[in-house]
Amino acid sequence: MSVRRTCLTPLFCRRCLYRCDHPLGLVLDDEGICSGCRIHEEKDSLDWTARWERLKALVKPYRSRDGRNYDCIVPVTGAHDSYFIVHVVKERLGLNPLLVTYNKYFNTELGIRNLANLRIRFDCDILVQHVNPASVRRVTRATLRQFGSIYWHCFAGQTVFPVQTAVRYGVPLIIWGAHQGIEQVGMFSHEHEVQMTRRYRKDHDLMGQEADDLLSMFDTLTEDDVWQYRYPDDGKLDDVGVVGIYLGNYVRWDPKAQHEQMMAAHGYRTARFARTFDAYDHVDCFNYLHLHDLLKLYKHGYSKVTDHASREIRYGRLTRAQGLALARRHEQQPPEYVDLFCEWLGVTRTSLQFLTDLHRNPEYWSQPEPGRWTFRGWSTLQDATTVADDGTTACAFAATDVMDSRDQPSYIIVGKGHP
Numbered sequence: 001m002s003v004r005r006t007c008l009t010p011l012f013c014r015r016c017l018y019r020c021d022h023p024l025g026l027v028l029d030d031e032g033i034c035s036g037c038r039i040h041e042e043k044d045s046l047d048w049t050a051r052w053e054r055l056k057a058l059v060k061p062y063r064s065r066d067g068r069n070y071d072c073i074v075p076v077t078g079a080h081d082s083y084f085i086v087h088v089v090k091e092r093l094g095l096n097p098l099l100v101t102y103n104k105y106f107n108t109e110l111g112i113r114n115l116a117n118l119r120i121r122f123d124c125d126i127l128v129q130h131v132n133p134a135s136v137r138r139v140t141r142a143t144l145r146q147f148g149s150i151y152w153h154c155f156a157g158q159t160v161f162p163v164q165t166a167v168r169y170g171v172p173l174i175i176w177g178a179h180q181g182i183e184q185v186g187m188f189s190h191e192h193e194v195q196m197t198r199r200y201r202k203d204h205d206l207m208g209q210e211a212d213d214l215l216s217m218f219d220t221l222t223e224d225d226v227w228q229y230r231y232p233d234d235g236k237l238d239d240v241g242v243v244g245i246y247l248g249n250y251v252r253w254d255p256k257a258q259h260e261q262m263m264a265a266h267g268y269r270t271a272r273f274a275r276t277f278d279a280y281d282h283v284d285c286f287n288y289l290h291l292h293d294l295l296k297l298y299k300h301g302y303s304k305v306t307d308h309a310s311r312e313i314r315y316g317r318l319t320r321a322q323g324l325a326l327a328r329r330h331e332q333q334p335p336e337y338v339d340l341f342c343e344w345l346g347v348t349r350t351s352l353q354f355l356t357d358l359h360r361n362p363e364y365w366s367q368p369e370p371g372r373w374t375f376r377g378w379s380t381l382q383d384a385t386t387v388a389d390d391g392t393t394a395c396a397f398a399a400t401d402v403m404d405s406r407d408q409p410s411y412i413i414v415g416k417g418h419p
Helices: 035-044 048-062 082-092 109-122 133-147 152-169 180-185 198-205 223-229 234-240 255-266 291-300 304-314 320-330 338-345 349-357
Strands: 072-075 097-102 125-129 173-176 243-246 365-369 372-375
Touching: 035 180, 035 304, 048 173, 072 082, 072 152, 082 097, 082 109, 082 173, 082 255, 097 109, 097 152, 109 255, 125 152, 133 152, 133 223, 133 338, 133 349, 152 173, 152 198, 152 223, 152 234, 180 198, 180 304, 291 349, 304 320, 338 349
Parallel strands: 072 097, 072 173, 097 125, 173 243
Antiparallel strands: 365 372
16 A cells, blocks of 8 residues: 655655645655645546446536526636536536636737637626725735735636526526636545535635735725625524535546537637647636746746646656656746736836736745846656657647737726626
């Protein structure tokens, strides 16, 4: 039997590209295989037919008996796994969902098109939360300065608006996609059937910072800026009986295959990125795989391309050497659309670079002289003799569109949708 152990030295999984000091928490067994890879093995051993039956039995009590209310709440965006989640909920489970989405204000034309098409193709009602953009800017300035995140408001809004809506509409069941902690680091087994919790949201989605934690005498944020991001209190949750389940515990999750299924069946559109090879995720946002991803590299020594490569290695579509080569090829690419962010936030490029440099982790970055940084992150610490980059990718991702087709792209603050 394998023995799980934490590591005192920066050891890497022998199978994927993750290191044992992963920010979500990860352990290696005595064979040098990480907990994320071990839990991924469940995807090839669990009885998914039986798990589907468990899901059907689980959602059955939540069906609206008289048809006068929605059966469930489904959080969506103009990208990621939204199409597949709604496909499972509406077309396979036969539920009547209320779709909800948080306007992140970093919207691309392609993302707005995907979201409109999602609503139309699946014939669903949708609620969109538009927080006061002046408050969003103030919050973003504060989170960038305090803990190096331009995306805190997005994570906060995307994870709390569905719960707030469940309470307001009296619809207790919220259906999410896959659990990040399970998919990346094996935080739980699929058989644990963990649910969405306030604690997980704070510790991982919000980087340990609740809305009220942003308020202090040293900042300019006020009650008016943060109240929209507060999680409902336990009494209100209990009154409605709110539960949030993850489809990934009951359906064998494979993002690449699922996206391609939705591209063929429902017209999901995709685009290329400079900082990763995956053309399917986050095409709705100008920042997630650009400036936000660069900050991840600054703080944690790896970026989204390492997540994508580790995932594809586990599915057997990349070798470890190919995945490491892809990480090295993409992670240092400069982010695009930075000027759009500077214009939106009201800062100069120089000011933005100063703020982001403050959050470079000295474990991975050193500054031999002003203005020049040396990187020693995850990809540089692994054995170079295992890397064979012939310029090809074993698992191809098809791009159908571009992020924004206009000559002068800008954030779409409130998208009216497409015909």
